[in-house]
Amino acid sequence: MRYINFEDTGDAISDEVFMKEALKEAHIALEQDEVPIGAVIVSKNRIIGRGHNLTERLNDVTAHAEMQAFTAAANYVGGKYLHDCTLYVTIEPCVMCAGAAYWTQISRIVFGARDEKRGFSVFGSQLLHPKTTVISGILAEESATLITSFFRNKRAQ
């Protein structure tokens, strides 16, 4: 796995465009009182899978945004592997989602804000496939603010 900082890449503009789509998914989650995390999967500049967190509504810990986007994208391509695809997700994938990303052999993961508790990088970059490149920090502040204000409101209730 290679790890590239936002500043090192020339893909910032298109990455922001797609991260905004992931943020739209996060807002849909928020409207449903779910932890506001969203994801899209892109192949050749086309969104082939979308997802937002639905763990509360479905009573199912596996219903993370990324997992649903993986399933949708695999359905679109008609195969398990997501070579030449990019996952955009507002928050750093957790161990489960990183483990799923490994199996897809996805080419790139672009995430917004870090998850310093359960983000995969806490446990080592080898959780991902060696072919997967990771870019972090795209619209990180907007992504993080959504989450922190969600939990602040929850605590105030």
Add this chain to the structure above:
Amino acid sequence: MRYINFEDTGDAISDEVFMKEALKEAHIALEQDEVPIGAVIVSKNRIIGRGHNLTERLNDVTAHAEMQAFTAAANYVGGKYLHDCTLYVTIEPCVMCAGAAYWTQISRIVFGARDEKRGFSVFGSQLLHPKTTVISGILAEESATLITSFFRNKRAQ
């Protein structure tokens, strides 16, 4: 996470009974030409979730035996958490499934044979929830033989 060897536990008989149920699931996968791995989730000596690998049929890397058993068990209990439950799975859970197990806070994981490539323990026991106890080696040989003969046959085709 505590790690207990088969010899250290007094639960061997009931663990074998439920592992045989997981093996039945693995055999169902085998009949469908899927990688033969099966799982059941048990609460108070009752099976509340079952699953077998369906990644090929569903074209979906997330369709591991454990993931389907988690979803089924959560549906049964009407909640996300699987406290006081045991996951029985024929092969050591991968990173994805260990990450899902973390979110369920499941009490025990009992597995058959180790997966020395992508088994969670390759990457460290902290992938699991600290409340989760792991027991390995229950019907390990039968579980491993199913897998190795499956891949031997695949290579011969």
